[in-house]
Amino acid sequence: MTGIITATAVVAAVGLFIGIFLGLAAIQFRVEVDPKEELVLEALPGNNCGGCGFAGCSGLAAAIAKGEARVSACPVGGAEVAGKIAEIMGVESEEMNRMTAFVMCKGTCDKTASDYVYTGVEDCKMVSFVPGGGAKSCNYGCHGYGNCVRACSFDAIHIVDGVALVDKEACTACGRCVEACPKHLIELVPYTAKHLVACSSKDKGPVVMKACQTGCIGCQICKKNCPSDAIEITDFLAKIDYDKCTGCGICEEKCPKKAIV
Amino acid sequence: MDVKELLMIAIGSSLVSNVVLSQFLGLCPFLGVSRKTETAVGMGAAVIFVITLASAVTGTIYEYVLKPFDITFLQTIVFILVIAALVQFVEMFLKKFMVGLYQSLGVYLPLITTNCAVLGVALNNVKYEYNVLTGIVNGFATAVGFAIAIVILAGIREKIEYNDIPRSFQGMPIVLITAGLMAIAFFGFAGLL
Structure with missing residues (x-):
């Protein structure tokens, strides 16, 4: 019995001593941290x-x-x-524009045409090297083999119907998917941006027409109808200036191909 | 206790019964921090530093606290307590007075708290009935043995990087095989004493 008591007492004493010693040392050796x-x-x-x-x-x-x-x-x-x-x-929070990744393609399986059936390696980078830049008729569109999904640490991007789709809430705009996409389809856009062009095809209208039911054909309708002059068309592709866009929604309504979301 | 005997202990515990390669203690940092020679040297230095200090402190505690109270069976628990506290203290001390050393040891110092080699040396000192001085020499030599082993392994791993390793052996398997071969090589020191 005394053995137990001695053991407890000694270990407790050692522990107490160490505790006090470390506590004092922490005060004594305190390094001034900002x-x-x-x-x-x-x-x-x-x-x-x-x-x-x-x-x-x-x-x-x-x-x-x-x-x-x-x-x-x-x-x-x-x-x-x-x-x-x-x-x-003690500084003014600089205009904290929360950003989010956005995939500039909405050519899902039912909307796009395929030139052939691809059964090779399921990796976007690989597919970029196969004839015709992959089976998809559109040479700019999302392959849907998920390099971006694998790059994402936050489970914020998924392949839905053969096209990558960003979960805006989960996205932290770290930019890893932007780097991972061999087609450069993903960009960081303001979280608040209401209207985005979900197409990256720089092909002329007729080519896009054949390849995808929802690709931007560069028809200029959105540009002509935009009241705040926020849309530019370069290389047969509409581009919205997020600073000028007021979010009126006319472009989305007027787009004949429903390429603006 | 003459110098010759201390020398025998030093050679014995650094090479012949190398802490990693023959006692299989401290394998976690041995495999985990041996990717680059630079970090391996840092880890080795930190281990030498901590084990030498820990041998001194645990030896003293064993001799002057545990023995008089006749509670040597509590050595494991008390040693763990003391080693953890010691590492904490050393970290604070270095942060204040030797910022350069603190930064070069960096993250390895707190990592050593959980290194079983430190506890192993303290317990070995007791097992072989070393006194405080012999214990310190044994601790230092053991730690030097650890440093030698980890630096050699890091050197080999840096070379392995460029080799064409079969897929099934890539990564940790080839490192374990390397460590095993090193252990066999160190077995050759067995006839040294």
Whole structure:
């Protein structure tokens, strides 16, 4: 019995001693860390995903505290975290435009034509090298073999009906899918952008007509009808200027091919 | 205790019964941090530093706390406690006074807390009935053995990168095979003492 008591007492004493010793050491050897850095670190999500390009959240916190990184540098935290950090740093939250990835193609299986049946390696990069740039008649469209899906760390992009589709809520605009797409179909657009051209085909109208039921043929109808002059047509492809767009929706309504979403 | 005996212990625990390759302790950092020679050297240095200190502290505790109270059966638990606290303390100390060393050891220092080689050395010191001084020498030599093994493995792994390895052996399997071959090679030191 005494053995148990001695053992408990000694281990407890050792533990207590270590605790007090470490506590004192922590005070004694305290290194002055920028208090802002600690606060910023607390505000960050803390997943250490590295999406910002720094070595984990603490790396980003140090950079923000030193003023080397923007307060909105965390792609995961979004506007909320950026606002908190801006408050800590005492700067006006720079216009925090939440961005989201957008796939500029809506040529789903039922809308597009195929030149042949492809049964090879299911990888977008590979498909880009097969004759005709893949089985899809449109040489600009989404292959739907999911390189972007594999690149996404946030489960925010999926292949639906043979075309990649971004889940706007889950997307953190990290840009990995943008890099992964060999067709350069994905771009980062403002989260608030109401109308987007879901086509990247630079082919002339008749070619697009044959390949896809919902491709932009460069007909200029949207441009002519846009009240705020926000649409430009280059290479037979409409492009919306998100700064000028007021979101009236006339373009979407008038587009004969329903290429604007 | 003469110098000759200390030397024998040093050679014995660094080469002959190498901590990784013959006792199979500390395999996690051995495999995990041996991708580049640079990081392997950092890890080796941190291990030498911590194990030497830990041997001194655990030896003292064993001699002057556990033995008098006749509770040597609690060595494992007390050693773990002490080692964890020690690593914490060393980290704080280095952060304050040797920022350069702190940054070069970096993330490896806290990692060592969970390195079983540290505990293994402390327990071995007790098992072989080393006193505090001999324990420190044994700890230092063991850690040097760890550093030698991890640096060699890192060097080999850097070369392996360029080899055409069969698919089934790519990654960790080939590293384990390499480590096994190294262990066989180190077996050759058995006749040294």
